Amino acid sequence: MPALKERNVFHRLVAAASLGLALSFPAAAFSETRAGPSVAPNADTTRAAIEAVLAEMQAAVLAGDIPGYLRHVATDDPIFRKEQENWAADLEKFKPAQFILAIRPDPSPAPRPDPAPAPEADAKQPATPAPEQLWKDRPAEFGPTRARFTLTMTWMMPQNDNDAGPQGKGGRTRSVEYPVIFERAADGRWLFKGEQWQVMELTPGAEGAPQDFAGVRVKYDPGLEGMAKAVIAAMPEVRAHVDEGFEQRIERVQEVKLYGSMAHLQASIYLSYSDSLGGWNEPHESIKLLGRAGRQGGAGLKTVMAHEYGHVATFEFGEKATDAPWWVLEGVADLAAAKFRTNPVERVNTIVHGWARRGRLANWEDITDFRNTKGALMGNVYTQGEHMMLYVSDRFGRTKRNAWLRAMAAGKTIDQATRDALGLSFADLDAAWRADIDQRIKAEDQAKAKQPAEPAEPPMPGAPPQAPKVPLGEDPPPPGKPKMTPEQPREVPRAR
Numbered sequence: 358m359p360a361l362k363e364r365n366v367f368h369r370l371v372a373a374a375s376l377g378l379a380l381s382f383p384a385a386a387f388s389e390t391r392a393g394p395s396v397a398p399n400a401d402t403t404r405a406a407i408e409a410v411l412a413e414m415q416a417a418v419l420a421g422d423i424p425g426y427l428r429h430v431a432t433d434d435p436i437f438r439k440e441q442e443n444w445a446a447d448l449e450k451f452k453p454a455q456f457i458l459a460i461r462p463d464p465s466p467a468p469r470p471d472p473a474p475a476p477e478a479d480a481k482q483p484a485t486p487a488p489e490q491l492w493k494d495r496p497a498e499f500g501p502t503r504a505r506f507t508l509t510m511t512w513m514m515p516q517n518d519n520d521a522g523p524q525g526k527g528g529r530t531r532s533v534e535y536p537v538i539f540e541r542a543a544d545g546r547w548l549f550k551g552e553q554w555q556v557m558e559l560t561p562g563a564e565g566a567p568q569d570f571a572g573v574r575v576k577y578d579p580g581l582e583g584m585a586k587a588v589i590a591a592m593p594e595v596r597a598h599v600d601e602g603f604e605q606r607i608e609r610v611q612e613v614k615l616y617g618s619m620a621h622l623q624a625s626i627y628l629s630y631s632d633s634l635g636g637w638n639e640p641h642e643s644i645k646l647l648g649r650a651g652r653q654g655g656a657g658l659k660t661v662m663a664h665e666y667g668h669v670a671t672f673e674f675g676e677k678a679t680d681a682p683w684w685v686l687e688g689v690a691d692l693a694a695a696k697f698r699t700n701p702v703e704r705v706n707t708i709v710h711g712w713a714r715r716g717r718l719a720n721w722e723d724i725t726d727f728r729n730t731k732g733a734l735m736g737n738v739y740t741q742g743e744h745m746m747l748y749v750s751d752r753f754g755r756t757k758r759n760a761w762l763r764a765m766a767a768g769k770t771i772d773q774a775t776r777d778a779l780g781l782s783f784a785d786l787d788a789a790w791r792a793d794i795d796q797r798i799k800a801e802d803q804a805k806a807k808q809p810a811e812p813a814e815p816p817m818p819g820a821p822p823q824a825p826k827v828p829l830g831e832d833p834p835p836p837g838k839p840k841m842t843p844e845q846p847r848e849v850p851r852a853r
């Protein structure tokens with residue numbers, strides 16, 4: 358693989374943005390001749406037409422014109438279309454101060470011993486080069502009805518945004534680039550079809566597919582073949598486990614996208630999103646995962662997949678599921694993934710009891726809104742949420758817990774859903790949950806006091822709580838399925 362030593366060169370781009378702003382950002386150096394070797398005869402007109410489309414998309418984004426942007430997005434892939442609709446919907450609240458879309462110039466034509474691999478090829482890469490290295494040296498192609506090239510997207514959110522939520526801080530220039538496809542529609546318009554993925558799938562009934570498996574399709578950046586295979590291999594177990602916990606069966610093929618970088622994954626969500634994450638899912642979107650070259654699977658991968666598929670399962674409960682409190686969505690997603698973690702119940706109890714001892718349990722209202730939850734409470738969203746899911750599952754059983762989730766997914770408030778499915782108000786449920794924790798803490802303290810004094814155990818006030826010996830429920834029902842939103846699947850530091 359020829360090394361692209363020019364990759365770190367900064368090239369000054371004085372273009373664009375209808376604001377007339379000049380930005381400086383990294384781009385590959387390029388040669389004087391911009392045409393690649395495989396250009397079609399009308400490549401220049403195709404390229405010019407696509408540049409005109411990019412300019413319109415750019416202007417629409419800067420103006421917060423959602424339909425104006427979406428009219429350039431292809432509609433034939435409903436999952437990609439939905440992801441783009443959600444991406445564009447964010448512009449209503451958060452418009453970038455700067456935004457530039459550009460065709461990245463081809464890298465300088467270093468001698469290429471081999472032609473670039475076909476996109477669908479399952480290339481055998483012994484030393485798994487970084488994904489971006491694999492596609493960055495591919496020349497752009499501008500054919501009569503189809504074009505593929507590397508798109509560079511550069512933007513800056515305005516400063517003084519509310520930075521309590523995932524939108525993070527503005528005033529920082531961000532840039533990503535990835536290979537994309539445009540296709541010419543019957544009416545002559547060029548439409549954005551998204552990333553140029555490689556694809557691997559296991560369809561129902563295919564050789565190697567377990568019986569009753571509803572299928573999985575993985576779209577991934579080059580270099581992530583190993584992880585794609587691991588996702589395929591793990592999905593039957595993950596789906597079966599989570600479906601059982603939610604007491605439902607989802608029949609459709611589950612699509613998963615593996616992103617070669619955190620920046621690309623974040624940018625695919627929406628421009629204002631800047632929190633670290635390992636995975637993401639919203640209704641009717643694919644499961645998006647942060648790819649890692651060389652990742653071969655293991656419990657960590659299953660944990661993230663089960664968390665995300667837990668969201669899929671929750672959304673399946675009803676179209677209003679995304680309106681449920683954020684901690685409900687993440688709590689049940691983490692519950693769905695608990696089976697794949699080490700000591701899941703003990704860990705959750707230890708953390709939550711520790712918070713209770715220090716008066717750090719969150720008020721539920723403070724972890725209800727994804728966009729307005731303080732960074733310091735992010736851990737509570739997931740772990741306190743999961744603890745409540747365990748409590749409800751243990752006290753009322755899996756079926757009632759699912760009825761409770763279904764009621765919220767149908768649009769009931771949490772109080773109404775709690776009354777309908779569990780037979781008490783949410784305030785009473787909360788009080789009972791807190792009383793239960795207090796009782797367990799007392800039991801822990803008593804057990805500790807009764808233990809023969811261990812020589813080296815001076816009871817320090819404020820010392821970290823010990824792991825409780827008694828798990829919350831003997832049979833934590835597997836799975837919940839959560840819902841949307843950003844997850845912080847254990848792969849990513851949760852604390853900010």
Ligand SMILES: [Zn+2]
Nearest residue numbers: 690842843844
């Ligand atoms: Zn999540």
